[in-house]
């Protein structure tokens with residue numbers, strides 16, 4: 001499929017999706033959200049792809065937010081619909097994807113951009129990255145899950161302050177907050193992220209999918225995460241990856257996981 005707003009590269013077992021609207025600092029308009037949804041859906045089905053990296057094109061921005069020009073004349077119903085559709089197609093979709101998605105934050109991650117990074121399974125930032133939820137400066141609140149995921153990641157008090165002040169934080173502060181896992185020079189960001197992705201890609205994909213599901217269960221209403229873990233743990237015993245992993249250990253060799 002041909003995309004206008006994103007680029008997709010594949011390297012070994014890793015797919016890299018680059019949001020490619022540099023003139024708008026990679027702002028998320030509707031077509032970009034739809035393209036990201038369709039690309040992620042296709043990559044989820046590709047067995048050879050084990051890990052997905054999300055990044056932004058250019059040196060300035062990961063994603064500078066939802067495209068403000070697109071919704072500046074919206075009314076309440078249109079605003080709610082845009083937020084609900086976006087959450088369904090992209091933000092919740094990523095969180096619940098059974099393949100790891102890593103956000104490589106190469107510059108500004110603001111508003112919907114930070115929300116995109118937060119919906120990813122974890123985040124790595126370049127030293128120049130700046131992160132924030134500036135929606136209240138526009139008379140809005142975060143609408144792509146930011147009011148929920150930011151407190152989950154950094155705690156309620158810090159999230160309140162970031163959302164109320166609308167101020168950006170540096171990559172180093174994001175690291176101390178636990179919002180990102182690593183901070184590296186921009187020139188090393190992709191290689192560093194790919195290195196972590198490769199480690200993940202060599203492990204059992206069936207087990208990783210179940211680990212994502214079990215961890216996410218802690219953030220879903222009405223689901224007991226411990227019960228979900230037990231269910232997913234039990235299911236692992238039915239996989240070829242389990243047989244391969246335990247056999248390889250006993251035979252003192254490296255496991256070759258097929259992801260089945």
Ligand code: CO8
Nearest residue numbers: 023024025027064065066067068082083110111112143144
């Ligand atoms: N949307 C649309 N265009 C954008 C956006 C954006 N979010 N951010 C930057 N651009 C455009 C600029 O308009 C400019 O375009 P042009 O050259 O045609 O004027 C171009 O990108 C370059 O931007 P600047 O000239 O402003 O670059 P600076 O280096 O001076 O500033 C900043 C960089 C600080 C990142 C600045 O661009 C900025 O503040 N951008 C807006 C950040 C923001 O407020 N983001 C939050 C948006 S709201 C949001 O994300 C809500 C999410 C929930 C939505 C739910 C559904 C409704």
